[in-house]
Amino acid sequence: MPLRLPLTQEQPRAALAQRLRDELLTTAGDLYTAEDERLRCVACAHRCLIARDAAGACGVRFNHSGVLRVPFGYVARRYLRAIETNTVFHVRPGARALTFGMYGCDLRCPYCHNHRISQALRDGADDEQPCSISAQALVEEALAQGARVLCAAYNEPMISAEWTRHVFELARANGLRTALISDGHTTPEALRYMRPHTDVFRVDLKAHTEASYKKLGGRLQPVLDGIARARALGFWVEVVTLVVPGINHDQRTLAEVGGYLRDISPEIPWHLNGFVPRYRLAASQPTCSLLPTPAAGAAYVEGSKFVYVGNVAACKELAHTRCPECHTVLIRRHDYRTIGATLRDGACSSCAAPLPGLWT
């Protein structure tokens, strides 16, 4: 039986919210505790305290008669693409990755690439529908298509942690690497919950101040803590900063972000990606090619070992992986595809220095 919600005047949004509360598309969650009649969700850093019959800030986890119901058994989108298109460069270069996404998000970034699903419950978009699927079918599809990695992305995968973990457990048992493509606005509980079945934590570090993060609906400190904790737990971590005019586009800001990462580890690959105008920032200018390149150079000078620039036509050389010891180019990329690799057993083919990553 569907779990009924009162319909509001905003029909598309209400209809999608109601559909996503169908018991066939949800299950009882793991990541919460009960506080009287209310439930404390710990799947993301908001730690929502959810009253009976209400939903958390993400819109997809809700208190149904004292039980937290959470997304399960569907995907909103799935695509087979090279792993590099998820801005993951140190994991099985050139591998195919089946990437799936769900609905909802804990943040509300005005430039989201995937707002049709991530913000659908806020904006009322109804042009995509959830597709019921089992974990078994999803993993079999990945294997049949030659994927070597399964990624959860497009919206924030931690708000569907129970489903993602279930899929990843089966994927790992079948030899696939598993990757969370996350906003990193997470909790220790959620990271510990995901770690046994997850290899990669690819994080967006979107801004350098709490004030900037507040505009996106989140907080900076949990993201920084999440990056450090994920490293300590043994996830392979890569970090992306989308360089967005008006949010984080000046050199001082980017230098600070690079400094945060170096303080955690200079070996964390840091991707500075150019912004393409879309969604609520559709009228903005794209990232100027003069912005990420000097920021990448400065990060190298300060000690970062792997800094990449993407989505900036004038800066194709910074898509390659170089040995941090002898500077030999070891992995060449073009347009988010690996076009040549000379790594030998995870080490430089020239000087034998080991390179961090999940290469095989």
Ligand code: SF4
């Ligand atoms: S995932 Fe985050 S936003 Fe959603 S209910 Fe849980 S704490 Fe709230």
